[in-house]
Amino acid sequence: MSLPLRSLLAVLMVSLSACAPFQVQTILPVRVAASPNFDQRKPNYVILHHTTDNTSEKALHTLTSPERQVSAHYLISRDGSIFQLVEESARAWHAGQSWWGGQTDMNSASIGIELDNNGDEPYADAQINTLLALLTDLRRRYNIPAANFIGHADVAPLRKADPGILFPWQRLAAHGFGLWCDAPLPAAPKDFDLPLALTALGYDPNTLQASRRAFRLHYVRGNLESFEDTEKAMAYCLLQKKILLPQ
Numbered sequence: 001m002s003l004p005l006r007s008l009l010a011v012l013m014v015s016l017s018a019c020a021p022f023q024v025q026t027i028l029p030v031r032v033a034a035s036p037n038f039d040q041r042k043p044n045y046v047i048l049h050h051t052t053d054n055t056s057e058k059a060l061h062t063l064t065s066p067e068r069q070v071s072a073h074y075l076i077s078r079d080g081s082i083f084q085l086v087e088e089s090a091r092a093w094h095a096g097q098s099w100w101g102g103q104t105d106m107n108s109a110s111i112g113i114e115l116d117n118n119g120d121e122p123y124a125d126a127q128i129n130t131l132l133a134l135l136t137d138l139r140r141r142y143n144i145p146a147a148n149f150i151g152h153a154d155v156a157p158l159r160k161a162d163p164g165i166l167f168p169w170q171r172l173a174a175h176g177f178g179l180w181c182d183a184p185l186p187a188a189p190k191d192f193d194l195p196l197a198l199t200a201l202g203y204d205p206n207t208l209q210a211s212r213r214a215f216r217l218h219y220v221r222g223n224l225e226s227f228e229d230t231e232k233a234m235a236y237c238l239l240q241k242k243i244l245l246p247q
């Protein structure tokens with residue numbers, strides 16, 4: 001192709017793309033009738049993780065290596081410093097195969113936050129303080145309901161256990177992030193159906209045993225061999241909170 005012809009084509013392509021209000025994705029022959037009435041899609045969940053690493057440097061390396069194919073929007077260090085790795089409007093790769101309340105692509109619907117923690121250590125105060133500040137900021141901008149601040153284990157109970165049994169869910173809930181009920185809990189009704197209640201809370205009914213394990217990990221802390229009555233009372237209380245809390 002001659003040079004003038006090539007530059008003419010390039011100019012034509014640029015002016016054509018400048019005319020198109022947006023890129024059409026479907027292969028169907030649509031006619032574009034662009035509307036000005038839209039804004040960016042917003043995340044409506046926050047999923048919390050721990051890195052299982054001993055240093056932020058190691059975690060950063062994993063979360064930014066192309067071959068690892070994992071990321072999160074934010075990483076919070078033990079000292080409370082914070083890294084942003086992916087733009088909030090983009091889909092970070094943190095939840096993997098997941099299920100919550102019937103949704104199967106939690107990466108598309110959520111902000112992912114990694115907390116640098118090896119899984120066997122208490123979470124540092126400075127780290128949780130930064131997390132609370134970040135969650136407050138996210139809730140202000142996206143209006144995320146309290147019930148939608150959840151853990152990786154909740155949405156992927158067959159594969160994951162993070163952010164783990166040492167994560168201070170109760171402290172978060174005191175600030176309006178996630179559901180919680182304090183003991184002593186009133187007993188659930190006699191015919192209370194625990195599997196159905198877990199499904200109503202969001203857990204995957206197709207992986208019932210694992211979902212129940214994740215529920216205990218999150219809400220029946222340090223009491224993993226608890227009696228079914230304790231779990232039922234907790235689920236009963238949580239469901240009422242989920243329904244009654246302002247959305």
Ligand SMILES: [Zn+2]
Binds near residue numbers: 050162
């Ligand atoms: Zn995770």
